[in-house]
Amino acid sequence: MELCSRVSSLCFGRSSSLGGARVVALAVARRAAVRRTDVQVDPPHDALFGMRSRRLATGRGTIAHVECVSSVPVTDADDQADSLQQSPRSAPSSAPRSTAVSAGDLTIVAAAERWVREHGDVLWRFAMARARSKEIAEEIIQETIVAAMLAFDRFSAASSEQTWLLGIASHKIADHFRQLQRTARRGESSTHDGAGIDASDMQDRFDKRGKWANPPQKWDMRGDGAAENAEMSAALRTCVDALPPSLAETVWLRDIVGMPAEDVCKALDLTATNLWTRMHRARSALRACIERTIGMRHEEVSKLKAAQPARSVGPGGQGSP
Amino acid sequence: MISFFRDVLRVLRLPCREQTHLLSRQLDAPLSRGEACGSRIHVLYCRSCRTFRKQIRLLRDLAGSAGRELQSAGELPEDVRRRIVKGIQANRGRDTTQES
Numbered sequence: 001m002e003l004c005s006r007v008s009s010l011c012f013g014r015s016s017s018l019g020g021a022r023v024v025a026l027a028v029a030r031r032a033a034v035r036r037t038d039v040q041v042d043p044p045h046d047a048l049f050g051m052r053s054r055r056l057a058t059g060r061g062t063i064a065h066v067e068c069v070s071s072v073p074v075t076d077a078d079d080q081a082d083s084l085q086q087s088p089r090s091a092p093s094s095a096p097r098s099t100a101v102s103a104g105d106l107t108i109v110a111a112a113e114r115w116v117r118e119h120g121d122v123l124w125r126f127a128m129a130r131a132r133s134k135e136i137a138e139e140i141i142q143e144t145i146v147a148a149m150l151a152f153d154r155f156s157a158a159s160s161e162q163t164w165l166l167g168i169a170s171h172k173i174a175d176h177f178r179q180l181q182r183t184a185r186r187g188e189s190s191t192h193d194g195a196g197i198d199a200s201d202m203q204d205r206f207d208k209r210g211k212w213a214n215p216p217q218k219w220d221m222r223g224d225g226a227a228e229n230a231e232m233s234a235a236l237r238t239c240v241d242a243l244p245p246s247l248a249e250t251v252w253l254r255d256i257v258g259m260p261a262e263d264v265c266k267a268l269d270l271t272a273t274n275l276w277t278r279m280h281r282a283r284s285a286l287r288a289c290i291e292r293t294i295g296m297r298h299e300e301v302s303k304l305k306a307a308q309p310a311r312s313v314g315p316g317g318q319g320s321p
Numbered sequence: 322m323i324s325f326f327r328d329v330l331r332v333l334r335l336p337c338r339e340q341t342h343l344l345s346r347q348l349d350a351p352l353s354r355g356e357a358c359g360s361r362i363h364v365l366y367c368r369s370c371r372t373f374r375k376q377i378r379l380l381r382d383l384a385g386s387a388g389r390e391l392q393s394a395g396e397l398p399e400d401v402r403r404r405i406v407k408g409i410q411a412n413r414g415r416d417t418t419q420e421s
Contacts, residue, residue, distance in 0.1 A: 210336025255384035
């Protein structure tokens, strides 16, 4: 409503006698992407304002860019709008018949281009790290920016733009992985190789009274610390990738990107309690997954060690009795 | 002071399942002094919860270092940037055409 009255005063306050003026408004709706509304303005202007007011009041859209063109034919007005879209910030303010007004000092498109310019690197690293494919990462960023354009009116200054965009990207990535999981489930049913999250990792390890039924085992950190860490990081990566998407996105934002808990809540639209619960489930599953991975590795090492003396007995297996 | 002891006693009565919730929560938000104290006492005598705490902290640290490596993973390539911007404009053009 405020924006509407601002628009009306900007367009008509200055030249209230705009008989037959055209208002070319680029409006961004929540669901319908960028809209252009060509409105023939004839007195009484109230009819127009009423329409715009209703539209804004339903929360459907926000006027992103408004151009008031005095007494120009339809085609000219369209051209004006197009040129406005090409370079929204460079609209000629001193043009004799056209005055560009940008709401919030930026159009949605200009904002989107700025997001790519300013946050593109962060989004790229985030998407690449998760998707591990240039094509998918590009697609995810594209979808993120488009989704952000659609949801622009819901962006609250309480969170930073980067947090907001990372939250959207995170959802897009989660959608991507959900789709992959669905495809994998359809394709093959039981080819689990032991890596990643197992169903048992997500199960509760406590008895009915809440005591440990399956207590955590100490991780045997033998050998070189750096090598152990690298190995464990690789295992962690595999396990995170295999988490349910909703848990994986939370772990990514909170523990890997290192976003403060409040920002994660804003980005993923969670309450603090939801976040704690998700993180607890994710950490428990990851811990169990890594424990199993390490256990499997130690078993392999033990088997190898057990097999070695037999091989070292001599060629042809002629060992002493 | 009363609430402190109330929190300590409440947390001490919790079983290991709830203790692990608190240990995980501690990584995301500060506990009250009483809760933190109760949790610390529990961990002193419960070896399994102690191991759990150590392991989730290690996981958090490993995840953090993976994130720091991520920072040096490179920038958005210029060709990709151009394509994305072009995609935004194309998307806008398509929608405005549909709309009109």
